[in-house]
Amino acid sequence: MPTACTDYAFNQIEPHWQKFWEDHHTFRAETGGARPKYYVLDMFPYPSGAGLHIGHPEGYTATDIVARYKRAQGFNVLHPIGWDAFGLPAEQHAVKTGTHPAANTAANIVNFKRQIKALGFSYDWDREVSTTDPAYFKWTQWIFLQLFRRGLAYVDERPVWWCPELRTVLANEEVVDGKSEVGGFPVERRNLRQWVLRITAYAERLLADLKEVNWPDSTKRMQEAWIGRSEGAEVLFGLETPVSGPLKIFTTRPDTLFGCTYMVLAPEHPLVDVLTTPPQRDAVAAYRKTTAGKSDLERTELAKEKSGVFTGAYALNPVNGGRVPIWVADYVVMGYGTGAIMAVPAHDGRDFEFATRFALPVVRVIDGPDPLPHTGDGRLINSPGYDGLPWAEAKAKITAELAARGAGRATVNYKLRDWLFSRQRYWGEPFPIVWVGEADYHRAAAARPDLPASPVTYRQDGVAHFALPLPESALPLTLPEVSSYLPSGDGESPLANVTPWLEIWFNFATGEHLPASQPRPAGDRWVRGRRETNTMPQWAGSCWYYLRFLDPTNDQALVSPEALRYWGVPDLYVGGAEHAVLHLLYARFWHKVLFDLGVVPQTEPFTRLFHQGIILGEDGEKMSKSRGNVVSPDTLIASHGTDTLRLYLMFLGPLEAMKPWSMQQIEGVHRFLHKVWRECVAADGTVNPKISPTAAEPAALTKLLHETIRKVGDDIEGLRFNTAISAMMIFANTLQKAPVVSRASMLAFLQLLAPFAPHLAEELWARLGEAPSIQRAAWPRFDPARLVAAEDKIVVQVNGRRRGEIMVPVGAGQEEVLALALQNESSAPHVAGKSFKRIIFVPGKILNIVVE
RNA sequence: GCCCUCGUGGCGGAAUGGUAGACGCUGGAGACUUAAAAUCUCCUGACUGCAAGGUCAUGCGGGUUCGAGUCCCGCCGGGGGCACCA
Structure with a gap:
């Protein structure tokens, strides 16, 4: 049953259909069945006290459009939502007010839920989860x-x-x-x-399996860089005075061993105390004390100039027995490799800087025309036994010979550190x-x-x-x-x-x-x-929630094998690029552990990932409370309706782009929805008499409808919602000029609109006498035969410049088109009296005449 | 410093190497109206021309091509990531 309003009263229509969907469980996803499944997932929100921000509905609208489209295509769609509800703000609020964080969190969830429901998203609320629910975190603890x-x-x-x-x-x-x-x-x-x-x-x-996922390249590269694999060798340097075992260093350039003129230990290196000679003790202790007070951040920011101190000890270069001084400097960090390096100032920028500062010798061992430091490739010099070898070959050879003598081995290092998991x-x-x-x-x-x-x-x-x-x-x-x-x-x-x-x-x-x-x-x-008094970080609950949605109330397992087999992992995952590294890496890690345990059958959790862009304030700045440029969905829903808001969010620009909000432009999509309303509903609230079940509509309108069906479908698949909306606007403009439209065409158009503006589409669908819900109707098909034009428009170019256009029969060949072009009054003068050098003809598109 | 991205009218943006500026906003003119709003029609990159048209134009400079917003090289600018990782 539609509402009774005579004009487009979105404030009546939208709650009406939201209630209908809720009452009829329109979006409940049943596990199993013959239909193919489609699992589309949003990054679930942290329910903050500030409520929903306009950035939330951007990604959520995108996935909602996909979910509704896939349902219409016959898929069994799983589209769930939940709450990432542990976290610092609730705790800070509790410290301030003394109220239990659970109470505050529950209140925030109520508010978030109200706001999200007002946006009309097709979530299956029967699968709602919260990471703070003991029935949920039981399984977080179980994974731990x-x-x-x-x-x-x-x-x-x-x-x-x-x-x-x-x-x-x-x-x-x-x-x-x-x-x-x-x-x-x-x-x-x-x-x-x-x-x-x-x-x-x-x-x-984690590195290798990135090849298997359909993710933005930039995100894959960020994870690659974060994991930071590098191949090299560990090399043992014996001490001149053997107060301890040999020093183990990591280098990616074993080919430059002959250019090592000193060594550096990180200030935290356990052997610093052991090998520092008595005269140097005070200096080393003082240096270690100053660096210990600095954070990693300060160490990198403040240490514009290299600092360090000599330990008094010497090591012996395993390739030539050379005596190299051992220094302590904070440009070497304990957390990577072995916390000790061989310094080759001739071929490393940092070592060069340090050697220059402390007047340490520099020995060139890679030949090349450019000045030092030379970090590129070349052939070896000053390396007895290896001179003349290309560096890559020398690398392998020196590493192998060190290994044979027990003085080193090839290794791989990662920048990735273990995950600090307590708070x-x-x-x-x-x-x-x-x-x-x-x-x-x-x-x-x-x-x-x-x-x-x-x-x-x-x-x-x-x-x-x-x-x-x-x-x-x-x-x-x-x-x-x-x-x-x-x-x-x-x-x-x-x-x-x-x-x-x-x-x-x-x-x-x-x-x-x-x-x-x-x-x-x-x-x-x-x-x-x-x-244990520590608690887990917020990442813990969000590492596996996509699995819990498959089977949210199971108290015997985190998810049943049947649910896993049927739903698998998300087919589409949409969320902000700010999670490109941590959340996505941690979740992949847990998923692989669960795979190894035999709990999940796939090696990767998110096969297709997409990042929505950030929406800036009207001033072009990032939205923030302090700038006062925050837009709340609530006010827009009240003034324009959620269908308008949804459509506008998608019409702003490409989903992945960063784009500024604009109140003026929202009127454009609002007008479009009004226009659709008027085309369906007459002023008295009855069906617009131009809609006819029998009379013929203009052929051009039918053709455009089929073009629009194709375009909107393609664009939804490619998440290009802005151009899909543009195509629907073009159709509505043509529709409005047509004296008659067939009822079937109008219904098909409403179906195209339904994923974007579901409330209006339901209302008009019902008013045209169809049984709700429009969401259950099969997606319209376009007929390729309808797309064929009678004539092609050929652009005529002379020397690549557009000089006119001609209409030619479909399938016209080059000779025929050229003949027509030579008669064409706008293009002909440009070739008159000139000799043809070349003709380029693209059938159905372009004719380019190249003249002398 | 390194890596990645993006630069198109007054604005948001559109364009499988093939008519640059779709669609929308803004602005202008007109229709309807007693009037206004709403709605509808036309125009709206710059320069030039009575007009038909022409020239220029996708951050800047080169190149490849019959043809470049799109591909290549070098700059400049915005945004993001990493940052002494040996």
């Missing part, structure tokens, strides 16, 4: 246990931002110009025990880990087949702590209530203050637990334990 068991999770001391004034750990984004964002207090780097995931073990596969926060998934003593761990190990091959441990104040996982049957581990969301004050999360939750008697077989203040229960399976 699998990582743990496979030795892919470990603990390590890692530096974090620490603010002594606030007595808390800060995230990178909470530190602005070396001060805390809140209060502007100084911050420092401090080592804390952290959970780390061994993503580096998957570096090679000292309340509002995140708790780790299902209990720390126990060594003896208790070994007793538990006998009863637990699910422990890693080597235990995860750390030492504090001389005591070893062993990580014992909760049994899977004890999941989920939920967050306890806390009296304060403020951190503990010593770098631990607020969970460290909840003693009854934290300090427990733990049954290692069943996962049962009791506060440690109570007496130890009977039985030999109860051990004293302390829970």
Whole structure:
């Protein structure tokens, strides 16, 4: 049933059809069946207190159009939405107000849901998930246990931002110009025990499998650069005074070994203390102290000029026994390679700069005409035994000979670092880990087949702590209530203050637990334990949500094999380019782990990826609260309706482009929808009398309809919504000039419009007497026979310049077209009296006459 | 510094190597109206010409081609990513 309004009252029409869809579960996706499946996914939002931003509906409208189009094409479409609801803002709000982050999060979700529903997206709300729901994060924790068991999770001391004034750990984004964002207090780097995931073990596969996905090239390249594979060699340099074993360095240029004139250790390198000679100790200690105070960022930003200090020690070059001084400098970082390098100033820009500053010798070993440093290719010189060899050959040969002598080997290094996976926060998934003593761990190990091959441990104040996982049957581990969301004050999360939750008697077989203040229960399976107080980062929940949508209420598995087999992975994934590296890399990592576990059958989670561009404010600047140029969907829905908003978002420009918002231009698409309304509905609200079930419409209109069907379909497939809308506008303009239109043509046109402006399309569909929903009607087909023109327009060029155009019969050959062109009054004068040099003829398109 | 992208009317943008500026906005003229709004029609890159037309024009400079916004080389500018990774 349509509404009763006589003019285009979008504020009645839109809620009416939204209610219809909801009442009829129009968009529910049933798992299984004979229809082919199509899974189209948005990056689910963080439900912030600010509500929906105009950038959200841009990507969401795009996927909604695809979802509705695919349904009409006969696909069983899965189009879900959920909430990435753990995170810092809710926690900060809780600290400020004392309300539980869950309450705040729930309120934000209600608001987001209201806004998203008002946009009329065809989500299957029966599959809504939230990462903060224990029924969801049970499986986030379960995945962590699998990582743990496979030795892919470990603990390590890692530096974090620490603010002594606030007595808390800060995230990178909470530190602005070396001060805390809140209060502007100084911050420092401090080592804390952290959970780390061994993503580096998957570096090679994460790199190699990029070849298999349909992603923007720029995104693939960013991931490649982030993984940063480089081939080279590890080389051992013996010490002149062997106070320790040899120094191991990594180099990509073993061919330049003869040009090594000094070595550099990172300030944090463990051998610095061992090999520094007594006279140099004070200088080295002072240098290490100044660099330790700097963050990685400061080290790169402030160290415009190279700095360093000599250790007093010498190493011996394994290829020629040369004596090379060992320096300490912060241009070498501990986290990459071995934290030690051989310096070849002649062929490395950084080494050259350092050598110049400290007057160290420079020896050229690669020949070439250009001045030093020469980092390009060439043949070797000054390298006895290798002179004259091309560098690539020398690389292989020297590496092989070092390996034969046990002084080195070919290796591959990655820039990718292991993933710091813990936060000292309340509002995140708790780790299902209990720390126990060594003896208790070994007793538990006998009863637990699910422990890693080597235990995860750390030492504090001389005591070893062993990580014992909760049994899977004890999941989920939920967050306890806390009296304060403020951190503990010593770098631990607020969970460290909840003693009854934290300090427990733990049954290692069943996962049962009791506060440690109570007496130890009977039985030999109860051990004293302390829970992990870190929580997981926001990435955790978003790493696998696309799998949960397949089977959102399953409490036996994170997703059933049947659902996985039927739905597979998303066929299209749309989201911002800001997630090009981290989210997409982390999710790929987890997916590969799940593949190795046999949980998922594919090696990659996202086969086709697309990034929507950013919408700027009307001033051309990035939208932000402080600039006051933020556009909210709510006000636009009220003033113009959501169909207009959706259409306009898509009409702004190419989906992937960055484009400014404009209030003036929205009137254009609004007029277009009004025009469509008028073509269907007369002033009194009845069907426009020009629509006829029997009378013939102009042939040109029929032809244009078929062209439009083809164009809109092609453009939706290619996510070119702006040109699809343009094609529909052209049709509407022609329609408006036609005295009669067949009812069938009008219905077909409404179907084309339906994915873009679904509410208006439903309304007009119903008014023309069709049964709702238009979403269930089969997508119109274009008839290629209708697209054939009677005549072709040929552009006549002379020497490549347009000189006229002629109409010729379809299929006309060159001779025929040339003859016509020579008679044509506008083009003929340009060739008169000239001799033809060449004729280029493109059938149906162009005739180019080249004259002297 | 390195890597990647994008530069087209007054504006957003369109153009498988084949009529540059589709579609929309803005602006102008007209129709309808007592009037206005809405709607409809025509015009709207620059220069030149009475006109037909001509010339120039896709950031700048070269090149390939019968023909270049599109391909190649070198610059300039905007945006993004990485950043002492040996």
